[in-house]
Amino acid sequence: MSTDVSQNLVTVSIDGKEILAGKGELLIAAAEKAGVFIPRFCYHNRLPQVGMCRMCLVEVKGPRGFSLQPACYLPVADGMEVVTESEKVKKAQDGVLEYLLINHPLDCPVCDKGGECPLQDQTMAYGPGESRFAEEKRHWEKPIAISDLVLLDRERCIQCDRCTRFADVVAGDALIEFVGRGDHTEINVFPDRPFSSYFSGNTVQICPVGALTAVPYRFKARPWDLSQVESSCTTCSMGCRIMVQSSQNELTRYLGLDADSINHGWLCDKGRFGHEAINSSDRVTVPLVRKGDSFVETTWASALELIASKVPSSRSAGDPDRIGFILGSRLTNEDIYSWVKLAKGVIGSDSVDSQLGDGLKGEVIASLRRATINDAVSAKAILAFTGDIKEEIPVLFLRLREAVKSGWTKMATIGTHKSSLDKLSEVTASVSVDQLQLLARELMRESSRFPEITKLFENQGVGADGDGLVVLLGRENLAWDQSVVEAFALELSRALPKAKFLVTIRNANFAGSIDLGAVPRLLPGRLPLESASPMMRQKWAGLPDRAGRGVKEMLSAALQGELDVLFLVGSDPREDYVDSVLANSALDTVGFVVSVDTFLSQSSAKADLVLPASSFAEKSGTTTNLEGRVLTLNQKVAPKGLCRPDWAIACEIALELGGDLGFGSAAEVLDEIAEVSPLHWGLSWNRLERSAAIEGMMIPVSATSLSIRPRAMLDEISTPGIASVWDQGLASSKTTYVETSTNSEDDEPVGEPATQTVAGMVEPIWRLAPVQPLGFMNLAYSRKLYSQGEHLRNSAHLVHLVVEAKCRVSGKTAEKLGVSSGGSVLISDKAGGEGQFELEIDDSVPNGTVELVRGSFSIPGFSPVRSGETVNYVKVERA
Ligand code: SF4
Ligand code: SF4
Numbered sequence: 001m002s003t004d005v006s007q008n009l010v011t012v013s014i015d016g017k018e019i020l021a022g023k024g025e026l027l028i029a030a031a032e033k034a035g036v037f038i039p040r041f042c043y044h045n046r047l048p049q050v051g052m053c054r055m056c057l058v059e060v061k062g063p064r065g066f067s068l069q070p071a072c073y074l075p076v077a078d079g080m081e082v083v084t085e086s087e088k089v090k091k092a093q094d095g096v097l098e099y100l101l102i103n104h105p106l107d108c109p110v111c112d113k114g115g116e117c118p119l120q121d122q123t124m125a126y127g128p129g130e131s132r133f134a135e136e137k138r139h140w141e142k143p144i145a146i147s148d149l150v151l152l153d154r155e156r157c158i159q160c161d162r163c164t165r166f167a168d169v170v171a172g173d174a175l176i177e178f179v180g181r182g183d184h185t186e187i188n189v190f191p192d193r194p195f196s197s198y199f200s201g202n203t204v205q206i207c208p209v210g211a212l213t214a215v216p217y218r219f220k221a222r223p224w225d226l227s228q229v230e231s232s233c234t235t236c237s238m239g240c241r242i243m244v245q246s247s248q249n250e251l252t253r254y255l256g257l258d259a260d261s262i263n264h265g266w267l268c269d270k271g272r273f274g275h276e277a278i279n280s281s282d283r284v285t286v287p288l289v290r291k292g293d294s295f296v297e298t299t300w301a302s303a304l305e306l307i308a309s310k311v312p313s314s315r316s317a318g319d320p321d322r323i324g325f326i327l328g329s330r331l332t333n334e335d336i337y338s339w340v341k342l343a344k345g346v347i348g349s350d351s352v353d354s355q356l357g358d359g360l361k362g363e364v365i366a367s368l369r370r371a372t373i374n375d376a377v378s379a380k381a382i383l384a385f386t387g388d389i390k391e392e393i394p395v396l397f398l399r400l401r402e403a404v405k406s407g408w409t410k411m412a413t414i415g416t417h418k419s420s421l422d423k424l425s426e427v428t429a430s431v432s433v434d435q436l437q438l439l440a441r442e443l444m445r446e447s448s449r450f451p452e453i454t455k456l457f458e459n460q461g462v463g464a465d466g467d468g469l470v471v472l473l474g475r476e477n478l479a480w481d482q483s484v485v486e487a488f489a490l491e492l493s494r495a496l497p498k499a500k501f502l503v504t505i506r507n508a509n510f511a512g513s514i515d516l517g518a519v520p521r522l523l524p525g526r527l528p529l530e531s532a533s534p535m536m537r538q539k540w541a542g543l544p545d546r547a548g549r550g551v552k553e554m555l556s557a558a559l560q561g562e563l564d565v566l567f568l569v570g571s572d573p574r575e576d577y578v579d580s581v582l583a584n585s586a587l588d589t590v591g592f593v594v595s596v597d598t599f600l601s602q603s604s605a606k607a608d609l610v611l612p613a614s615s616f617a618e619k620s621g622t623t624t625n626l627e628g629r630v631l632t633l634n635q636k637v638a639p640k641g642l643c644r645p646d647w648a649i650a651c652e653i654a655l656e657l658g659g660d661l662g663f664g665s666a667a668e669v670l671d672e673i674a675e676v677s678p679l680h681w682g683l684s685w686n687r688l689e690r691s692a693a694i695e696g697m698m699i700p701v702s703a704t705s706l707s708i709r710p711r712a713m714l715d716e717i718s719t720p721g722i723a724s725v726w727d728q729g730l731a732s733s734k735t736t737y738v739e740t741s742t743n744s745e746d747d748e749p750v751g752e753p754a755t756q757t758v759a760g761m762v763e764p765i766w767r768l769a770p771v772q773p774l775g776f777m778n779l780a781y782s783r784k785l786y787s788q789g790e791h792l793r794n795s796a797h798l799v800h801l802v803v804e805a806k807c808r809v810s811g812k813t814a815e816k817l818g819v820s821s822g823g824s825v826l827i828s829d830k831a832g833g834e835g836q837f838e839l840e841i842d843d844s845v846p847n848g849t850v851e852l853v854r855g856s857f858s859i860p861g862f863s864p865v866r867s868g869e870t871v872n873y874v875k876v877e878r879a
């Protein structure tokens, strides 16, 4: 949000030294780049400037000589003369600091910011040393809880306006504000309106004092107790860059890192505070084998022997099609590759999948022209046909919101029910399944039957071939089968050959799963199964000779008694598969279920063997975000108990079966990925770590992107708590922001770069929507940020945020049902399963539709979505 920097350069003199700066750049930023640090409190490079604190006053020469001006508010101009160190500047800094400390409680020993506080540091560096203020300071009750996650100590606030600007301008949740006047001015929330924003933790991160503190971090550590590594959040597919901090082998805090292409320093609260689950004492830490109705602990050796006794080691020893693998979203690329190699390259089964009925077919995604996040935010126009981005990929919502509010792009949203994107959209259109085909074919034609959308896009300059259009493609309504969305995307892609698609599926590393062949019929590099290269055939000796099954087919095969062994690697189909009734009955019939997991989830609790897996921050590796950017994950703490990384578990199983995956480290797995997958050509651990790792590397890697770019400088005051841990923290495997060597000759890429990166165009297959049965209603089945799952259940400060199991209908529909708000209704699915829900009236839900939130309930025998139905309807009656 800082002032736009054009290519034109200007010359500025700072303390007598001439520097070149971008025309229009703010003086405070230009000076910093030239190595001159100007103290600041309110300035933040991602927020609009307000010039509130006056800490950045410097002398600037004007027509009447030098005068004090705020460097954070002043764009540089050619010939500008600036003095940052002078008697006058010092006196101004003394005055500002003395003033800020008049009412400051100076309770540093008991303040969470102590040791990493810009007010402490700048008082020491620039302050007068003593105060002339002898009167009683202002007092407030301290601290007060302004939300479940944030505490406010008003005495410590220096009224810098950072939290308010963030909440209003960036998040759009203007729930924290200045109230009162004069010396009664305080920061606070509105009465009866807590600071319940998905992004509240960002205000804690950017508050330059200890006025805003996070409940989960309160009194946990000082910078000198901590060490840190850079990593990427894997709670959703955005891949926000984070600093992971720990003390005494326990994770203490995540802070957002400013990656320009990704998260701009912001995190959502679910990602930020998710570290508590990793520390949980309820983790699975030893191998467990079923004995009757319970588990007994076993050794790794016995567990591996047991697997070997159930799994045929080759095609001649048994039918590999009777072995299935369902991979989950916590896996790194290295984990995925190792398990896919075990399945397809050693055991010979192509029945590997990573989509639990809530995503899209790998081949379809692979067929679409991929858009980056930056493509989307700078597109001429966006067409959104996706789940609610704020609920599913929250920081992407912030990026889109910024783009729309800044006028960089305009958006149209289509779907069945309201979402947070509606407020950002110029046009919102309700569509039926049968209208989608027309929409896809006619979108940019004169004859379009959706003239409002077509006109918007034409006005924005979108070409008749879709040039300039980015489609956000996800699962807008899980009551519609994924084939509906797939057919729409393929049809649109054919009609508009220059439109690009940003696939907005929430699950972390769904992109890595597809890129690395964790779907039937594909191999690493998105290559079709039958097009394995000779090198691949040599490394993957047991390659299947026929296509395998996806999750739905595996579950159906299980019911037919055709699945002997099922590996669940970080996946929990009993809870997460969209048709929970099918998943539960199918899993009950599989002969032998091995679950590789971090918790006893619904699925692992009923498995025959549970293998304890290392969690996030307990292993290193890479992940691929939704736009195809490969990002590093660094280990910070030792794995709990006997936990092992998933890739290593795959290696152990392969050895037990007489195969050898050939890896001794995650870096070696990545090397092989780069060798066999044309899509990953050029990637290496060294290059990712040494290069502008904060941004990761987009795949396919182009020859030019192999060159190493310098890292951006860190503004220590924009995110207090990172530089202080470097300076004072424990020795750690910290990565640095200093410019690194550009010598990349020691890891020259092997293999061949991508020439073909997609698996070929897939034909759209349209299925007609079934006629709505009499007495049944439309179902809007969506997701919320805080829906159930092991991650939330084991995060002490997030668990109580889990969304309540309610159904929502409009007032008119409620009237028809004869139920008032708070009353009970019985919802029946098409197969006769029933669930009772409290009714809530919400007029944003269309009449005749009932809205249910996936992950807010778990009712045996009831699943509002049944596998195989193009559109799911439900019956709603007064209970
Ligand atoms: S609470 Fe913190 S961020 Fe907000 S105005 Fe006060 S000092 Fe600034
Ligand atoms: S948006 Fe996603 S990746 Fe970013 S912090 Fe939230 S959960 Fe993590």
Ligand code: FES
Pocket: 039, 040, 041, 042, 043, 050, 051, 052, 053, 054, 055, 056, 057, 070, 071, 072, 073
């Ligand atoms: S007025 Fe410039 S940093 Fe606050």
